Amino acid sequence: MSEKLRRVIIEPVTRVEGHGKVSILLDKENKVKQARLHIVEFRGFERFIKGRPFWEVPVLVQRLCGICPVSHHLAAAKAMDRIVGGEKLTPTAEKMRRLMHYGQFFQSHSLHFFHLVSPDLLFGFDADPAIRNVIGVAKKFPDLAVQGVMMRKFGQEVIKATAGKKIHGTGAIPGGVNKNLSIEERDFLLKDIDQMVVWARSALKIAKDYTVEHLEKLAPFGSFESNHMSIIRKDGAMDLYDGGLRAIDEDGNKIFDHVDNQLYTDYLIEEVRNWSYMKFPFIRSIGPENGWYRVGPLARINCCDFIDTPEAEAARKEFMAVTNNKPNNISMAYHWSRMIETLHSIEKIKQLLNDKDLQGNDLVVKGQRREHAVGIIEAPRGTLIHQYEVDENDQVVMANLIVSTTHNNEPMNRAVQKVANDHLSGVEITEGLLNHVEVAIRAYDPCLSCATHAMGKMPLTVELFDNEGNLLDRKSK
């Protein structure tokens, strides 16, 4: 590109995207009294799908998010399986959906790790933001950056082969799937699978080594004890696609276990707070004060008894040993746990690609029609709940979605409060504080596209108020 072109400064064309705003309120002594993460949740989607025929829903819900459309697709499809009485899928259908789901995990976790987290880990969170970014990684560690891009691309190829296309796939339909995996598609994916396993191991090693080497610094960073929740297989194995709900407390004691997905509202409830558009879910039996919980990679590793793939299970054991096999409550350990799941996903993809059931032709089942259904899945960022009512005319009359970012609302607020307490000095927002707040939020990888929509470029804004509510400082990045 010519020098002339390089000098032109172009503001990004605006995106309709979510944004994050942090407000910090000081007391009379200028100590942090309260810190809040404001996410403007847009709940119009439930209204948008009312009146639509139920079979359209697994496709429509992919409009919610460009990064995790597959998770919404599968959660909605699981709910619609029950609507058509087809929740016991054929082996081909279940394995095709699982393959799609592991492809989604692999691409989403790889994107998060290489694009967002690796700069922090490779350069340190205090490094100059001009270097501490994905381009900085590309310049200094080009092989690693290429790995990240190619891992994400491979996950997308798995999705394309199972969902029919890269975006807005139609693979999962009520009661099954609409295609199997051809031999050509299988062989195309198998060609690169061993390389992907090697790269997933390497990414896991980076995350593990960094966490272990910096444990003293990371352990208190934005950390707190909490409950954890995920779905779990009947034998206690991690299962990202299907299972009953399990919640544990900070010591690992079970709060509930193997809860039927259809009964989730007996165990969880969402609270509305006047300062936030996003709801705050909590465990009914404990109440709002202490009943909040974390979801996502950290919660899943804490909740499961084991992982059913050998390399990820070995990695889980190493991970749990750091906290003497008690739940790990270190927020920054999300990154290590995310990479364990990345390795698990590619191990699962490899197993599935060698399974001949994927070439089967028995794709759809149906049974007794129902009007109410819940579909729960573990999305990359955490538990995703889709609940629907469908009338006798096959139209959706009620929908309620609880996305992982909503489950993690209270924990993200706690993380921000902790970081503000530990890193605010004086009455101005320093670059250091801004960076630390950003690092704490990023650990949870909030899904702002589905949780929120706001006009304009997506910034992270931090505002500081005195004890009378006067704005003292405001910074964005």
Add this chain to the structure above:
Amino acid sequence: MAEDVKQVLLFGYGNPGRLDDGLGPALAEEVEKLSLPGVKVDSDYQLTVEDAAEVAKYEIVIFADASVNCAEPFEFKPLESKAELSFSSHSVEPGAVMALAEELFGCLAKCFILGIRGYEFNEFGERLSEKARANLLATVGFIENKIRTGNFD
């Protein structure tokens, strides 16, 4: 028509389920129908890092997106590569895709950004507003002419 047909990638992005945010994919759809020589059309909800590998294969790359505040009916500008670090995996700016394409894949493409002015974004709905649709039509004509003449200097 230009004798030397340039290899062009037109990448329209945005969420067609969010009213005028779907202008990028809508443009991609319209340009695809024209079957212009040397032009590959792609679209997605948003840009991601692996788009860098694709971008590097072309001489000319046009990122087309809805804009809430550009001049009507559209703005077409050269793009500068840009390093960035977001706090969310849900947004990669075109300048960052270009920077990755240059750093990792030896991209030499001239990249441009095409903002199409939109007006309604804050609801779910698979339709464009009337004014946005008019802007889209103007943009299609402009891009067709640009590509057919091959004038990107």
